[in-house]
Structure formats: structure tokens, C-alpha cells
Amino acid sequence: MERVIDFLRYRWIAIGLSFAVITLFAVTTYMRGGFAWGIDFIGGVKLTVQFDGRTDPGDVRKELEKHGIKADVQQYGREELNEFIVSSKLLERGESSEKSAETIKSSLDAAFPKIKILATETVGPAVGDFLKKSAVKLMLIAVALMGLYLAFRFELKYSAGVMVAVVHDVVMAFLFCGFMGVEINVPIVAAILTIFGYSVNDTIVIFDRVRENLTIHAKSAFGQILNISVTQTLARTFITSLTVLFCVLSLYVIGEGTISDFALVMLAGLISGTYSTIYIAAPVVLWWHKARGE
Amino acid sequence: MTRGMIYKAMFIMAILVFAVLLILPTVGKREMSVIFEKDATTEQIADLEKHFASSGLLVVRSDAGFSVSGYGINDAVMNEVKIIPGVKEVRIIPHWSEKALLAKKMNLGLDLQGGMNLVMRADFESIEHKQDKKLTDSEKMDITQQALELLRNRIDKFGVSEPSIRPRGAEAIEIQLPGVKDPMSVKKAIGTTGRVEYRLVDDEYTRLAGQWLAGNIQRFKDGKIPENPEEQYTILNEAAKAIGLPARSELLFFYERDENTKKILPSYPIALEKEVALAGNDISKAWVGHDEYGRLSVHFTTTPDGASKFATVTSTKNHGRKLAIIIDEKVRSAPQVNVQITTGQALIQGDFTLEEVNTLARIIKEGALPVNLVIIEERTVGPSLGQDAIDAGIKATILAFSVVMIFMVAYYKLSGFIASIGLILNIICQLALLSWLGFTLTLPGIAGFILTLGMAVDSNVLIYERIREEQRSGKSPRIAVVNGFDRAFWAIVDSNITTLIAAFVLSQFGTGPIKGFAVTLSIGLISSLFVVLYVTRYVFEILSLSKNLKKLSV
Numbered sequence: 141m142e143r144v145i146d147f148l149r150y151r152w153i154a155i156g157l158s159f160a161v162i163t164l165f166a167v168t169t170y171m172r173g174g175f176a177w178g179i180d181f182i183g184g185v186k187l188t189v190q191f192d193g194r195t196d197p198g199d200v201r202k203e204l205e206k207h208g209i210k211a212d213v214q215q216y217g218r219e220e221l222n223e224f225i226v227s228s229k230l231l232e233r234g235e236s237s238e239k240s241a242e243t244i245k246s247s248l249d250a251a252f253p254k255i256k257i258l259a260t261e262t263v264g265p266a267v268g269d270f271l272k273k274s275a276v277k278l279m280l281i282a283v284a285l286m287g288l289y290l291a292f293r294f295e296l297k298y299s300a301g302v303m304v305a306v307v308h309d310v311v312m313a314f315l316f317c318g319f320m321g322v323e324i325n326v327p328i329v330a331a332i333l334t335i336f337g338y339s340v341n342d343t344i345v346i347f348d349r350v351r352e353n354l355t356i357h358a359k360s361a362f363g364q365i366l367n368i369s370v371t372q373t374l375a376r377t378f379i380t381s382l383t384v385l386f387c388v389l390s391l392y393v394i395g396e397g398t399i400s401d402f403a404l405v406m407l408a409g410l411i412s413g414t415y416s417t418i419y420i421a422a423p424v425v426l427w428w429h430k431a432r433g434e
Numbered sequence: 435m436t437r438g439m440i441y442k443a444m445f446i447m448a449i450l451v452f453a454v455l456l457i458l459p460t461v462g463k464r465e466m467s468v469i470f471e472k473d474a475t476t477e478q479i480a481d482l483e484k485h486f487a488s489s490g491l492l493v494v495r496s497d498a499g500f501s502v503s504g505y506g507i508n509d510a511v512m513n514e515v516k517i518i519p520g521v522k523e524v525r526i527i528p529h530w531s532e533k534a535l536l537a538k539k540m541n542l543g544l545d546l547q548g549g550m551n552l553v554m555r556a557d558f559e560s561i562e563h564k565q566d567k568k569l570t571d572s573e574k575m576d577i578t579q580q581a582l583e584l585l586r587n588r589i590d591k592f593g594v595s596e597p598s599i600r601p602r603g604a605e606a607i608e609i610q611l612p613g614v615k616d617p618m619s620v621k622k623a624i625g626t627t628g629r630v631e632y633r634l635v636d637d638e639y640t641r642l643a644g645q646w647l648a649g650n651i652q653r654f655k656d657g658k659i660p661e662n663p664e665e666q667y668t669i670l671n672e673a674a675k676a677i678g679l680p681a682r683s684e685l686l687f688f689y690e691r692d693e694n695t696k697k698i699l700p701s702y703p704i705a706l707e708k709e710v711a712l713a714g715n716d717i718s719k720a721w722v723g724h725d726e727y728g729r730l731s732v733h734f735t736t737t738p739d740g741a742s743k744f745a746t747v748t749s750t751k752n753h754g755r756k757l758a759i760i761i762d763e764k765v766r767s768a769p770q771v772n773v774q775i776t777t778g779q780a781l782i783q784g785d786f787t788l789e790e791v792n793t794l795a796r797i798i799k800e801g802a803l804p805v806n807l808v809i810i811e812e813r814t815v816g817p818s819l820g821q822d823a824i825d826a827g828i829k830a831t832i833l834a835f836s837v838v839m840i841f842m843v844a845y846y847k848l849s850g851f852i853a854s855i856g857l858i859l860n861i862i863c864q865l866a867l868l869s870w871l872g873f874t875l876t877l878p879g880i881a882g883f884i885l886t887l888g889m890a891v892d893s894n895v896l897i898y899e900r901i902r903e904e905q906r907s908g909k910s911p912r913i914a915v916v917n918g919f920d921r922a923f924w925a926i927v928d929s930n931i932t933t934l935i936a937a938f939v940l941s942q943f944g945t946g947p948i949k950g951f952a953v954t955l956s957i958g959l960i961s962s963l964f965v966v967l968y969v970t971r972y973v974f975e976i977l978s979l980s981k982n983l984k985k986l987s988v
Contacts, residue, residue, distance in 0.1 A: 188819060217822070241812075256816075257816075258815070258816040258818065258819045259813070259814060259815045259816055259819050260617070260812060260813070260814040261811075261812065261813045261814075262809075262811065262812045262813075263810070263811045264808075264809075264810035264811060266555065266810055267553065267606075267810050267811045270603065270606075278939050278940070278942060281939055281942075282935065282936055282939040285935050285938075285939065286932060286935055286936070289931065289932065289935060290932075293928055326948055327878055327881075327948070327951075329948075330878060330940060330948050330951050330952075333936050333939065333940050334885065334936065334940075334955070336936050337932060337933040337934075337935070337936025337937065338889070338933065340929075340932040340933070340936070341889075341892075341929040341930075341932055341933050342929075344925070344928045344929045344932060345896065345925045345928075345929055348924060348925040348928060349925070352921070372903070373899075375899050376892075376895050376896055376899045379845065379895045379899075380888075380889075380891070380892040380895050382841065383838050383841065383842070383887075383888040383889075383891050383892070383895070384885070384888035384889060384892075385888070386834060386837040386838050386841065386888060387834040387838065387884050387885055387887050387888035388885070388888070389837075390830045390831075390833040390834035390837065390884060391830050391834070391881055391884055391885075393830075393833070394826050394829050394830040394833060395826060395830060395881070396822075396826065398877075399826075399877060399878075399881055402878075402881060403881075406885075
């Protein structure tokens with residue numbers, strides 16, 4: 141038998157660390173004034189504008205303020221392209237996003253020569269509500285389906301371990317958005333659901349091994365079997381995380397705007413997912429096992 | 435090698451060849467035929483030729499136009515060319531494998547090829563205000579269906595090919611128009627309400643106009659009535675002169691819905707009196723019911739004002755004549771008048787299918803209760819931005835693929851190389867499946883694709899780690915391979931199914947781009963299962979057959 145790393149010995153430290161990070165993220169999010177909901181969810185306008193020559197985003201912001209529009213202006217793409225994303229959220233309900241898009245276009249047109257509107261997005265508040273509701277509904281459906289499948293394939297305690305780890309990762313990824321001030325749009329929800337799938341995937345492999353080891357090392361203590369299984373699958377956990385990491389990094393480095401935000405959140409989820417596989421899922425199973433006196 | 439192994443090799447080769455053929459319509463050379471206007475100037479033609487040459491396309495001149503071939507010809511390119519002065523018609527010629535293998539080309543989403551995406555919703559509030567009552571959910575659904583019909587009726591006005599109009603949820607409608615240049619005019623045209631009117635049909639002149647068209651149909655493109663309103667107008671004018679149509683009448687086209695494309699297409703000319711017998715708002719209600727023979731029919735009631743007009747139209751002198759129902763200058767139905775109706779309650783009988791009566795009822799309702807459409811979501815992407823996104827997507831794919839491949843080879847040596855070949859096969863299979871499904875590739879779709887590159891090798895990793903363990907415990911390569919694959923099997927299946935569950939849930943998330951992400955993710959996982967569990971296993975089985983092999987390099 142090879143060396144077995146006693147992962148479970150550090151479980152309290154790990155859980156403390158998780159709580160500390162979650163608290164840090166939550167407090168920062170709170171201090172930032174809550175989550176930055178994107179226009180997909182609260183409605184608003186987003187224009188991609190190309191200016192003729194160097195333009196300072198501050199000037200654009202000021203110009204729009206003159207017309208009573210509070211807008212975010214961000215550089216997009218390479219600097220020499222002079223492309224900016226101008227976005228404005230709907231603050232008062234009932235204000236038509238159509239109308240504010242027109243106002244932004246015309247006031248920019250008047251103040252800056254030869255601008256080109258490359259892309260327009262306007263989302264009404266009704267759409268945002270619809271999306272929010274379906275996002276929450278889908279998260280719940282995903283949890284239910286996953287729980288069902290795991291309960292079918294594994295014992296309940298493993299299913300519980302997976303679910304706690306997954307909730308940990310989803311909360312982590314979500315709060316990470318708040319911590320970094322990443323705007324939460326539809327692609328971010330997609331990233332979080334992908335993290336959800338990935339995190340389960342990662343954990344299942346370990347539990348699959350536990351199930352196998354239960355017959356091989358029938359005499360060992362349950363905690364020891366967990367340690368053996370985590371150790372045996374450790375190489376796989378890291379290598380797979382690495383290959384996925386390479387892909388996410390490629391997206392982050394080359395992608396722009398929403399795609400790079402998507403990659404950033406995936407990155408956070410990936411780290412959290414790998415960590416929770418070892419330090420959250422396994423201890424939960426152990427506790428469940430002990431509590432039931434098995 | 436056993437006979438079974440040779441069959442397996444042939445099977446794998448066949449699948450590969452098939453997959454490559456399926457991708458051809460998407461990435462291969464395409465051909466597009468461009469036909470000039472009869473009065474196109476040489477200058478316009480020269481400009482056009484330059485336009486294509488500058489995009490690296492091969493142009494072959496023929497009598498009536500160009501045949502353009504090369505890479506990157508898509509709907510947006512076609513729509514762009516369509517509006518260049520001097521161009522009469524543009525068509526992308528189907529790739530041969532599209533016909534032979536039912537392959538489809540992978541479409542680019544609007545975020546990649548540029549275009550306009552609108553989500554609209556009927557203005558329920560103003561209807562509620564007008565009727566002074568809350569609308570029930572089923573009434574809202576009904577109104578949405580009615581608006582959908584109206585939109586299908588007028589969407590071809592924009593001269594956009596491959597438009598897509600579909601309901602989103604119960605209350606909204608999503609419209610996608612690739613390559614649209616002038617979003618404002620589209621919005622204006624879509625936003626207005628439809629005009630419905632009822633006019634008497636002149637049967638004799640309808641017959642004459644039909645004959646004239648039958649004699650002249652060969653002159654039109656493909657022997658079909660053109661869809662462009664201006665061309666139609668010219669044709670109808672010519673026909674009216676030829677058959678000596680009196681001034682009190684005019685010719686319009688009768689439109690029918692094509693079952694396959696759901697598009698509404700002109701089918702024959704019909705002569706109508708210019709005088710409007712009944713206006714759309716003379717009808718107060720319309721619904722689908724049954725007649726005394728139990729056949730499907732459309733029932734309607736008129737307003738008190740409409741009742742007297744209706745009594746006049748249906749008086750004895752008009753019995754046997756037809757009353758056309760016209761929406762936005764398109765004749766959509768022409769039932770026969772058989773009895774005088776003075777009560778303001780009537781029904782339209784015929785051998786209708788359920789879909790036909792529903793459509794008819796919706797059209798009548800549109801006249802009775804015009805629906806205003808409000809745009810609740812709009813996304814317009816210029817073509818240059820789309821091209822940037824494609825370039826970034828390709829770059830990110832190549833980067834991700836190379837890094838994963840280098841890592842696998844560095845870590846697993848020969849086995850890593852096999853995994854990399856597997857990854858290439860996986861990409862080919864994935865593209866083939868997406869093409870076969872006629873999938874619309876979006877930016878999030880590319881992200882999903884890239885992500886699966888990383889996740890696909892997971893199965894390899896699981897197996898390789900197992901084979902390593904087996905070898906460490908002193909098993910021969912042959913046993914190690916068999917055990918490695920068998921013991922990793924359930925871990926691979928379980929972990930892929932859970933990711934597929936997440937992807938399935940994502941695909942239910944209303945918006946298009948996310949659906950694209952979920953589909954690429956799912957397809958990537960499925961094709962990786964095939965490649966790893968079948969193809970890679972086969973390669974390893976062959977390798978481990980060799981007697982000289984003491985240890986597999988894993």
C-alpha cells in the first residue's frame with residue numbers, strides 16, 4: 141500500500157477557511173452595495189460604440205450625464221480600436237429602454253464626431269423579471285435532478301456530501317461576483333450552472349472510488365477509506381482541474397467583455413470545486429456516517 | 435489482429451469519413467449565385483465584382499449574373515449582397531453533401547454574423563384598458579398567437595432570408611433577422627398594427643388573371659411569383675392591363691402558408707372590388723367552432739354598425755360570390771357568400787384543418803382588435819463585431835487545444851499523444867453532430883465548445899490513472915488496459931451524466947445563446963464518451979497485443 145494522505149485531519153481548518161472566504165466575499169459584496177445585476181436581469185441599455193480617435197471614457201460619461209443619463213463606460217477590445225461599451229441600467233421602472241437607447245445614441249452623435257454604433261442591446265424590465273424567476277427555478281430543478289440521480293446511484297450520505305459541496309461552490313461563485321463587482325448577466329448564470337455540473341462530476345469520482353474501496357479494505361475505518369480514496373484519485377483531480385483550467389484561461393485571455401467575465405467566474409468555481417471535492421464533500425459524508433452510528 | 439478488430443477499425447474509419455462529410459457544408463467551399471437586375475449598369479457590375487474579389491472570393495461571370503464561390507459564404511453575406519444596387523436575386527447553392535447525406539450547414543448566431551434579435555410582446559395593458567377587464571392567461575396566449583400570425587404575414591417585407599419568428603414562453607415572440615442593415619425601419623414596420631378589410635371578389639377577372647399568370651409564369655425567377663412587393667406590383671399592373679380590368683377593381687395576390695417553412699407565400703392573383711365592404715373593426719368577436727355538420731368553422735359576430743353593412747354584402751345579388759379577407763394587402767381567405775345574414779352572427783364553412791381555422795380566426799380577430807407590439811428586448815450586432823468574435827473564438831480554441839495537448843503529451847507521453855488524437859477526433863465528431871443538427875453557433879456556444887476540450891480529456895485521465903495503478907501493482911500491459919478501462923467505466927459514466935443533467939437544465943433556460951452553450955457542452959460530452967470508450971480503447975487494445983511491450987508508457 142502506498143502512502144495515504146490524511147486529508148480529513150485538516151477538515152476543521154478547511155471548513156474555517158471556507159467560512160472565512162465566504163464571509164470576506166459577503167462583507168465586501170455588502171459594502172459595494174450588493175450584487176451588480178446586469179441589464180439582462182434589471183433591464184437597461186448597452187451600446188458598443190466606436191469613436192473616431194482617442195476618447196476618454198470620463199468625457200463620454202460626463203456628456204451623457206448632461207442629458208440625465210447615468211451610464212457606465214468601459215473600454216472594449218484593443219486600445220487603438222477606440223471601442224467602448226456604454227451601458228445604462230433602468231433605475232426607474234416604466235422608463236422605456238427603447239427611448240433611453242435613442243437618447244444615448246443621439247446625445248453621443250451630437251457630442252462626438254463620426255461615432256459608429258457597432259451593437260445595441262436593450263432589455264425591458266419585464267424580461268429581467270422573467271429571467272430572474274426562470275434562473276432560480278432552473279437552479280432548483282438542477283439540484284432536484286442531480287439529487288435524484290445520485291440517490292439512485294449512491295447511498296444517501298454520498299448524495300448529501302455532493303450536494304453540500306455543490307452548494308458551497310455555487311455560493312462561492314456567486315459571492316465571488318459580488319466580491320469582484322462582476323456584473324451578473326445571463327452568461328454568468330450559465331457559468332454558475334456549469335460549475336454546478338463540474339463540481340458534482342469532480343466529487344462523484346471520489347465517491348465511486350470509496351464505494352469500490354469499501355469492499356477492498358473492508359476492515360479499515362470509514363475515515364481511513366475516505367482518505368485512501370481521496371489520495372488515490374488525487375492525481376486525477378488535479379490533472380482534470382488543470383486541463384479545464386487551461387481552457388478557462390484561454391477564454392479569459394482571449395475573450396472580451398462577457399466571455400472574459402464568464403471565464404473569471406468559471407475560474408473561481410473551478411478552484412472552489414476542486415477544493416470542496418476534497419475538503420467539503422468527504423467530511424460531510426464522514427459526519428453523516430458517524431451521526432448514524434454506522 | 436483478430437477479425438473483430440479489423441471490423442472495428444473499418445467501423446471507426448466509416449464514422450470518421452461520415453463525420454468529415456457532414457462538416458463540409460459548414461467549413462467547405464460554398465457557391466452563391468448572384469443575378470443582376472436587367473437594367474444594371476456595367477459600373478454596378480464592376481463594383482460588385484470588386485466587392486467579391488476583395489473578400490477573396492472567386493467570381494465567374496455568366497449571362498445573367500455571377501457565380502461566386504469560396505469560403506465564408508453565409509446568410510449575412512447573402513443578405514448584404516442582396517441590397518447592393520443592381521442585384522436582383524442572390525441564392526446560396528446547397529452543398530452536395532446537404533442533398534446526399536441530409537447534412538446541414540451550421541448557422542452562425544446573430545452575435546457572430548451580425549443581425550438583429552427582437553423580443554416583442556403584445557401590448558396587453560392597452561388592450562386591458564380598452565376592454566376594461568383583466569386578460570386571462572389563455573386570452574394573452576391567444577393574442578400572442580394572433581400577433582405571431584401578423585408578424586409572419588409581414589416579415590418578408592424586409593427582404594431578409596432565413597428570418598426566424600417563434601414564440602418565447604407564452605407571452606413573447608422572438609424574431610431573428612440576420613444581416614439587417616437598417617434596424618429602425620424594421621422596428622417601425624413590425625411595431626404597427628395590421629389592417630384588415632373585407633372586399634368582394636370578381637370571379638371572372640380572377641379567372642382571367644389566373645390564365646394570364648399561367649401563360650407568363652415562365653418569365654419569373656424559378657417560375658414562381660416573386661415575394662418582393664415592388665416586383666409583385668409591376669406584375670399585377672401588367673396583368674390588369676392585359677385582361678382589361680375595370681377601374682372599380684384591382685388585383686392582389688392570394689397568400690397561402692407553406693406547411694414546411696411556415697412562410698406565407700403568394701399563390702395566385704385575385705380580382706377584388708376596390709370598395710371596402712366591411713372594415714376589420716366592424717367585427718367584434720371571432721372564434722373557432724363547428725358548423726351543423728360538425729366540421730371546423732370560424733364563427734364571428736359583427737358590431738351593430740357592421741351588422742347592417744354585412745346584411746348589404748350578403749344580400750341575394752351577391753350570393754355565390756366570394757368575400758375576400760385581406761390583411762396588410764394580402765388576401766388570406768375568400769369564403770363564399772351563400773345566405774343573407776342580418777343578425778350580425780355568421781360563420782365561415784369549409785373543409786378546414788384545425789390550423790387553418792385557427793389562422794383564419796386570428797386574422798379576423800386582428801381586424802377586430804388590432805394588437806400593438808412592444809419591443810421588450812433588442813440586440814443588434816454589426817457584422818464587424820461578429821467577425822471579431824469569430825476570430826477571438828478560433829484563437830481561443832486553438833490556444834486551449836494546444837495547451838491541453840502539450841500538457842497531455844508531456845505528462846502521459848505516448849498515451850497522452852493518443853489522448854490528443856482522440857481529442858482531434860472528438861472535435862471532428864462534435865462539429866459533425868452540430869452540423870447535422872443544423873445547430874446555430876453563438877459566442878457562448880464557442881465557450882462551451884472550448885470548455886469541453888478540457889472536460890473531454892477527463893475520461894482519458896481517469897483511465898490512464900487507473901492503468902498506472904494497475905501497472906504499478908505489477909500487472910501486464912494487457913491486463914492493465916482491460917482493468918483500467920473497465921474500472922474507470924462507471925466513474926466516467928456517472929460524472930458525465932451529472933454534467934449532462936446540468937447542461938440539460940441550462941438548455942431549458944429561455945434565451946438562445948445559453949441554449950447554444952448547453953448544446954455544445956452536451957454534444958461535446960457525448961462525443962467524448964464515444965471517442966474515449968470506443969476509439970481510444972481500441973487503440974490501446976492493439977498496442978497491448980504486442981508481445982515485446984513490457985510496459986505501457988502512461
